[in-house]
Amino acid sequence: MALVVIGGVAAGLSAAARARRIDPRLEIVVLEKGPVISLGACGLPYFVEGRIREPEALTVFTPERFRKERNVDVRTGARAISISHPRREVLLESGARVAYEKLIIATGARADTPGISGAGQPHVFHLQTLDDAGRMRDFLRERKPRRAVVIGAGYIGVEAADALRRNDVQVTILERSSHALLRADDLLTAEVRKQLERHRVELRTGVNVAAIEPDRVAGLPCDMVVIAAGFKPNAELAADAGIELGRTGAIRTDDRMETNLRGVFAAGDCAEVLHLVSGRPTWIPLGTTANKCGRVAGANAAGARERFPGIVGTSIVSIFGMGFATTGFSVAEARAEGFAPVVARIEALSRPRYYQGVKTIVELVADRTTRRLLGGCVIGEDGAAGRINVVAAALHARLRVDEFEQLDLAYSPPFAPVWDPLLIAAQQLIKEL
Amino acid sequence: MALVVIGGVAAGLSAAARARRIDPRLEIVVLEKGPVISLGACGLPYFVEGRIREPEALTVFTPERFRKERNVDVRTGARAISISHPRREVLLESGARVAYEKLIIATGARADTPGISGAGQPHVFHLQTLDDAGRMRDFLRERKPRRAVVIGAGYIGVEAADALRRNDVQVTILERSSHALLRADDLLTAEVRKQLERHRVELRTGVNVAAIEPDRVAGLPCDMVVIAAGFKPNAELAADAGIELGRTGAIRTDDRMETNLRGVFAAGDCAEVLHLVSGRPTWIPLGTTANKCGRVAGANAAGARERFPGIVGTSIVSIFGMGFATTGFSVAEARAEGFAPVVARIEALSRPRYYQGVKTIVELVADRTTRRLLGGCVIGEDGAAGRINVVAAALHARLRVDEFEQLDLAYSPPFAPVWDPLLIAAQQLIKEL
Numbered sequence: 001m002a003l004v005v006i007g008g009v010a011a012g013l014s015a016a017a018r019a020r021r022i023d024p025r026l027e028i029v030v031l032e033k034g035p036v037i038s039l040g041a042c043g044l045p046y047f048v049e050g051r052i053r054e055p056e057a058l059t060v061f062t063p064e065r066f067r068k069e070r071n072v073d074v075r076t077g078a079r080a081i082s083i084s085h086p087r088r089e090v091l092l093e094s095g096a097r098v099a100y101e102k103l104i105i106a107t108g109a110r111a112d113t114p115g116i117s118g119a120g121q122p123h124v125f126h127l128q129t130l131d132d133a134g135r136m137r138d139f140l141r142e143r144k145p146r147r148a149v150v151i152g153a154g155y156i157g158v159e160a161a162d163a164l165r166r167n168d169v170q171v172t173i174l175e176r177s178s179h180a181l182l183r184a185d186d187l188l189t190a191e192v193r194k195q196l197e198r199h200r201v202e203l204r205t206g207v208n209v210a211a212i213e214p215d216r217v218a219g220l221p222c223d224m225v226v227i228a229a230g231f232k233p234n235a236e237l238a239a240d241a242g243i244e245l246g247r248t249g250a251i252r253t254d255d256r257m258e259t260n261l262r263g264v265f266a267a268g269d270c271a272e273v274l275h276l277v278s279g280r281p282t283w284i285p286l287g288t289t290a291n292k293c294g295r296v297a298g299a300n301a302a303g304a305r306e307r308f309p310g311i312v313g314t315s316i317v318s319i320f321g322m323g324f325a326t327t328g329f330s331v332a333e334a335r336a337e338g339f340a341p342v343v344a345r346i347e348a349l350s351r352p353r354y355y356q357g358v359k360t361i362v363e364l365v366a367d368r369t370t371r372r373l374l375g376g377c378v379i380g381e382d383g384a385a386g387r388i389n390v391v392a393a394a395l396h397a398r399l400r401v402d403e404f405e406q407l408d409l410a411y412s413p414p415f416a417p418v419w420d421p422l423l424i425a426a427q428q429l430i431k432e433l
Numbered sequence: 434m435a436l437v438v439i440g441g442v443a444a445g446l447s448a449a450a451r452a453r454r455i456d457p458r459l460e461i462v463v464l465e466k467g468p469v470i471s472l473g474a475c476g477l478p479y480f481v482e483g484r485i486r487e488p489e490a491l492t493v494f495t496p497e498r499f500r501k502e503r504n505v506d507v508r509t510g511a512r513a514i515s516i517s518h519p520r521r522e523v524l525l526e527s528g529a530r531v532a533y534e535k536l537i538i539a540t541g542a543r544a545d546t547p548g549i550s551g552a553g554q555p556h557v558f559h560l561q562t563l564d565d566a567g568r569m570r571d572f573l574r575e576r577k578p579r580r581a582v583v584i585g586a587g588y589i590g591v592e593a594a595d596a597l598r599r600n601d602v603q604v605t606i607l608e609r610s611s612h613a614l615l616r617a618d619d620l621l622t623a624e625v626r627k628q629l630e631r632h633r634v635e636l637r638t639g640v641n642v643a644a645i646e647p648d649r650v651a652g653l654p655c656d657m658v659v660i661a662a663g664f665k666p667n668a669e670l671a672a673d674a675g676i677e678l679g680r681t682g683a684i685r686t687d688d689r690m691e692t693n694l695r696g697v698f699a700a701g702d703c704a705e706v707l708h709l710v711s712g713r714p715t716w717i718p719l720g721t722t723a724n725k726c727g728r729v730a731g732a733n734a735a736g737a738r739e740r741f742p743g744i745v746g747t748s749i750v751s752i753f754g755m756g757f758a759t760t761g762f763s764v765a766e767a768r769a770e771g772f773a774p775v776v777a778r779i780e781a782l783s784r785p786r787y788y789q790g791v792k793t794i795v796e797l798v799a800d801r802t803t804r805r806l807l808g809g810c811v812i813g814e815d816g817a818a819g820r821i822n823v824v825a826a827a828l829h830a831r832l833r834v835d836e837f838e839q840l841d842l843a844y845s846p847p848f849a850p851v852w853d854p855l856l857i858a859a860q861q862l863i864k865e866l
Contacts, residue, residue: 010851040851043846058787155845287844291851292839312841315843316843318845323848352476354476354479354491383818385819385843385849386816387822389819392841392842392843393827394830395841396830396832397832408747410749410758410822412475412588413473416749418443418475418721418724420822
């Protein structure tokens with residue numbers, strides 16, 4: 001009897017690798033519906049851009065290598081179509097049945113854009129698979145499109161816009177909501193728009209696209225369209241097998257990543273996790289979370305006892321070289337979660353002026369009652385990732401802004417000013433509280 | 434009656450500025466022995482290097498500007514030579530007496546190299562004041578020295594070596610202890626040596642310099658010497674007034690930065706602070722700490738009630754573009770502090786290989802019994818400051834390595850790999866525990 005993992009990307013392979021480490025003799029089968037495993041989908045925009053030349057750079061493991069090095073039975077082109085938990089078996093599209101003792105569901109998520117007609121045309125692209133990216137790259141090379149519309153101003157949308165612009169394509173981004181980067185945050189959206197406009201990419205928010213016409217979208221002439229809006233957990237396979245989904249539509253698990261069916265785990269973009277700031281389940285599909293949850297699911301499925309505490313919702317995206325990093329909640333989100341948020345926003349230099357410091361924006365949000373930090377945002381060309389990670393660590397540790405203000409952060413002119421922008425923001429926030 | 438601050442650099446000016454903000458009507462006097470205030474001494478090596486052209490770039494405030502903007506009576510060339518607390522007055526070298534109600538001692542630290550003869554020669558330099566740096570710069574320009582010896586492999590020593598090397602001077606660093614960067618850490622020292630050697634700077638440890646001869650030091654021919662070893666708190670003024678010093682030789686205070694004399698505070702390089710990892714007082718003179726303590730001292734002296742929790746000993750230095758960052762304790766230091774340290778050291782890429790990731794070394798130390806993180810070290814050309822700050826935040830929050838391993842850190846190819854080197858190091862450390 002075996003551990004069967006459905007899905008051969010981040011969560012699935014992390015789970016398989018970790019299970020192998022816990023139990024060197026366990027039989028482990030990975031079922032991957034596509035042709036490749038371990039795709040680093042976050043690199044796809046850079047393949048479209050042309051920075052990455054070889055698609056092989058985006059896959060860490062070939063099935064052969066994973067098989068050989070980890071002694072895991074990796075099966076590509078193996079699409080699971082149903083799970084019978086009473087029989088402990090997975091039915092594949094091919095008709096084959098794969099028996100399991102323990103099961104890990106790591107089926108990921110998919111683009112989901114109901115209500116947009118014309119999405120099947122040859123000049124319309126998604127950006128989720130290697131095939132998507134290859135098609136887009138060929139189209140750019142062969143058709144030399146002049147004007148593109150990107151639908152969706154989330155991470156993939158802005159990264160695609162950046163990649164296309166660097167290929168001399170005029171780009172307009174159409175976003176249904178009033179916000180960019182999936183965060184209810186007016187100031188962040190304003191900064192994203194400013195940076196896009198600096199590079200002559202237009203962002204139009206509040207635009208609901210119903211149809212993609214052959215030569216235009218929402219009245220905008222274009223010869224290329226990228227759909228990067230609407231993302232949905234692949235949870236149907238689990239739901240059909242009697243596995244409970246959460247309020248978010250993704251698979252519900254406990255902190256061991258086990259579902260309501262004993263011995264069946266879920267991890268990655270198909271599963272919910274706890275948001276450590278709100279204390280509620282959330283669905284924020286990211287590779288980092290998928291890897292961590294996958295490890296925990298794999299460990300527990302192999303007989304260890306580990307837990308995944310949750311996330312704080314940290315992310316970063318580069319838009320034409322500028323980092324837009326967020327963690328926790330924006331002030332609007334914090335309010336919606338029932339906090340009494342207070343926000344401070346400062347601009348400071350990333351390093352001393354005499355050492356080429358550049359403008360950095362830091363926003364911090366805290367709860368008025370408890371003074372606990374609830375979220376933050378860092379925007380800048382220098383050090384945004386490092387700084388948002390400090391805020392993320394503070395959210396994990398439930399630090400109050402008064403504690404955060406006193407953090408002993410590294411200083412030396414080549415790296416930071418003596419008062420780090422994070423600390424200046426904290427001082428400002430304390431004044432506001 | 435007034436608040437008098439002795440010292441017009443980091444701690445002193447932070448104190449004065451904060452006191453002004455707390456009490457807009459308080460009379461505040463700053464007594465600075467030198468000709469300038471608010472010197473950013475950490476920038477001096479870059480002035481020597483030539484990167485900074487104008488010495489004005491290194492002073493944030495002129496006395497006039499601070500006077501005008503903060504309504505503070507700044508007196509330069511005002512050297513305090515004694516404090517009479519019974520009379521509540523400070524005696525200046527000029528013979529003048531300055532009455533105080535509250536006093537903040539921010540007298541800093543000084544180079545202290547007893548036992549080195551010949552330190553007064555014109556080709557021998559310190560690097561603590563603007564005058565020192567100006568003299569060194571003139572000497573480089575006019576005398577074009579070919580070979581320099583730097584005594585001391587602390588921060589200033591390696592920064593001076595870097596600056597001289599970029600001015601085409603051959604440099605040898607002589608360090609009395611067996612370690613570089615003031616940290617009992619063999620691996621760190623080995624990496625520092627490697628990086629120095631890559632740029633043809635030799636580091637000799639375990640060399641005790643007794644005399645500087647006109648043309649050589651410890652047998653090494655040279656036409657220039659920089660003394661960057663031995664640093665000592667300026668605590669005599671306080672001690673003579675009956676203020677208690679701590680075990681470290683610096684002024685002892687409580688967490689409000691108040692000394693044993695009521696109404697007399699101390700902050701900055703002359704004072705001890707609590708080390709949050711050991712729970713014991715420590716003396717690690719750094720500008721960041723000076724600014725923070727100064728603010729707290731100023732607030733309390735002006736009638737507020739604030740506390741300074743302590744530091745974790747975070748620092749970073751650039752050696753020919755590579756960041757060497759440390760926080761908390763090395764394994765040897767942790768052992769000396771009574772912990773049962775376990776260490777893990779990993780090398781990983783700072784970003785994905787396809788996005789120009791470069792080698793990053795991360796070392797993490799945890800206590801075997803409590804699994805609490807005790808310290809860390811990050812070395813690399815990309816992201817060392819941001820990464821060490823995450824460890825610093827974790828030390829402040831007393832995170833266990835198991836919690837640290839699950840930190841939700843930002844990921845996107847232009848900034849970091851999906852498994853941040855910090856998390857890989859934490860995974861490795863957990864295996865070792």
